[in-house]
Amino acid sequence: MTGRDEGTCWGGDTTTLAVTTPAGLEGEARQELRRALRGARFRSLFFKGNLLVSADLPEAEAVASIAEAQTHCVASVTPVQRRAAISSHPDSASAVAEAAAGIGRISPGETFIVRCRRRGKHDWSSRELESAVAARLAAMTGGIGEYEAATDWQVTIQVYQDIAYVGVNRPACLLTRTPLKQRKYRPGERPLNRAQWKLREALATFGIELPPGGRALDLGSAPGGWAAVLAAVAEEVVAVDPAALDPEVAKLPNLRHLRCRAEALAGCREMRGQFDLMTSDVNREPAESAGIMCALAPLLKPGAPAIMTVKYTTRHRQQHEREAREVLSAEYEEIRLRRLPHNARETTAVMRRKRGEGGGAEVLAQDRRGEGSGMSEGERRK
Numbered sequence: 001m002t003g004r005d006e007g008t009c010w011g012g013d014t015t016t017l018a019v020t021t022p023a024g025l026e027g028e029a030r031q032e033l034r035r036a037l038r039g040a041r042f043r044s045l046f047f048k049g050n051l052l053v054s055a056d057l058p059e060a061e062a063v064a065s066i067a068e069a070q071t072h073c074v075a076s077v078t079p080v081q082r083r084a085a086i087s088s089h090p091d092s093a094s095a096v097a098e099a100a101a102g103i104g105r106i107s108p109g110e111t112f113i114v115r116c117r118r119r120g121k122h123d124w125s126s127r128e129l130e131s132a133v134a135a136r137l138a139a140m141t142g143g144i145g146e147y148e149a150a151t152d153w154q155v156t157i158q159v160y161q162d163i164a165y166v167g168v169n170r171p172a173c174l175l176t177r178t179p180l181k182q183r184k185y186r187p188g189e190r191p192l193n194r195a196q197w198k199l200r201e202a203l204a205t206f207g208i209e210l211p212p213g214g215r216a217l218d219l220g221s222a223p224g225g226w227a228a229v230l231a232a233v234a235e236e237v238v239a240v241d242p243a244a245l246d247p248e249v250a251k252l253p254n255l256r257h258l259r260c261r262a263e264a265l266a267g268c269r270e271m272r273g274q275f276d277l278m279t280s281d282v283n284r285e286p287a288e289s290a291g292i293m294c295a296l297a298p299l300l301k302p303g304a305p306a307i308m309t310v311k312y313t314t315r316h317r318q319q320h321e322r323e324a325r326e327v328l329s330a331e332y333e334e335i336r337l338r339r340l341p342h343n344a345r346e347t348t349a350v351m352r353r354k355r356g357e358g359g360g361a362e363v364l365a366q367d368r369r370g371e372g373s374g375m376s377e378g379e380r381r382k
């Protein structure tokens with residue numbers, strides 16, 4: 001036997017879960033898991049898209065909590081009870097089978113299926129390890145190894161190069177779901193950044209459309225995700241940021257980049273009432289961002305919509321939201337705050353510039369319900 005059962009055995013009121021996520025979204029998955037599992041602790045596995053999470057809850061309860069939570073980045077959750085050190089040598093199967101048998105769940109006559117997911121380089125394939133472990137495990141426990149699902153137990157082997165985490169679970173105690181977020185895109189569809197999704201979600205959620213010939217003002221534009229989304233639907237986009245735009249965005253023919261701080265445009269006479277939509281993703285304190293939105297409100301047509309991200313710069317989220325709303329209410333109405341799937345430590349505020357005396361042009365497009373407000377009825381009620 002080249003492998004060694006390290007004798008680790010979890011269970012009882014502490015659960016260890018092997019969690020997979022789309023590569024690159026581990027950080028967001030951690031946040032989701034922290035929300036779903038109070039006191040969740042993480043161990044690094046050094047393989048993209050993989051996390052090991054512990055929580056002081058029984059297994060079934062931990063998996064149920066994640067199943068009930070709204071996650072976007074979690075692909076699979078497997079309780080694991082043992083860890084076995086393995087090598088690239090084919091005889092590693094003995095160590096894994098001993099670990100699985102040592103969990104003590106499979107009784108004589110019960111059926112089980114072995115599933116292996118392998119990361120790293122080995123001299124054996126996942127299928128070879130599954131077969132070898134199944135044969136040894138049957139001999140050790142008196143259980144019956146099957147090739148079809150619908151067994152009493154599923155033996156899961158999560159291999160991370162020279163360590164295997166082994167779980168023996170009832171199939172109902174395993175969670176797999178299609179993550180709503182993915183990192184992989186078809187050629188040419190790769191977004192510039194996560195920020196792009198936030199704006200797409202905000203436009204779709206609140207039913208905001210630009211009128212024909214519409215002009216958009218985007219504050220805090222760099223590297224240009226939002227500006228690129230806007231350029232696809234607007235006649236003209238003015239992108240404001242002291243930082244440089246991504247070269248692909250900078251060369252869009254209907255985009256003008258003003259390399260300055262947004263505040264510099266306050267009081268700009270030529271731009272007064274020129275814009276049909278203003279967006280801001282500036283990374284500033286929420287009250288400060290809201291102040292910039294107010295200072296630049298005159299550049300928007302009266303009644304036109306605006307979108308701003310409220311960045312949580314401290315843990316006092318509600319206070320940030322309250323302050324932003326308070327400041328914005330000086331120049332805007334119908335202020336809605338909504339946490340969208342691609343919001344990280346932030347939320348999205350959508351509003352409309354006050355019409356003021358005499359009212360202004362109705363610039364909001366017909367929403368999907370034909371209300372003509374740019375925000376759906378449901379959104380207006382919230």
Ligand SMILES: C[S@@+](CC[C@H](N)C(=O)[O-])C[C@H]1O[C@@H](n2cnc3c(N)ncnc32)[C@H](O)[C@@H]1O
Nearest residue numbers: 195220221222223224225226261262281282283
């Ligand atoms: C989160 S990034 C914006 C990402 C952008 N929305 C996108 O989709 O690529 C925040 C940007 O705000 C800019 N910023 C911060 N304060 C600003 C200000 N007062 N005026 C204009 N831009 C500002 C920063 O330079 C930074 O590029």
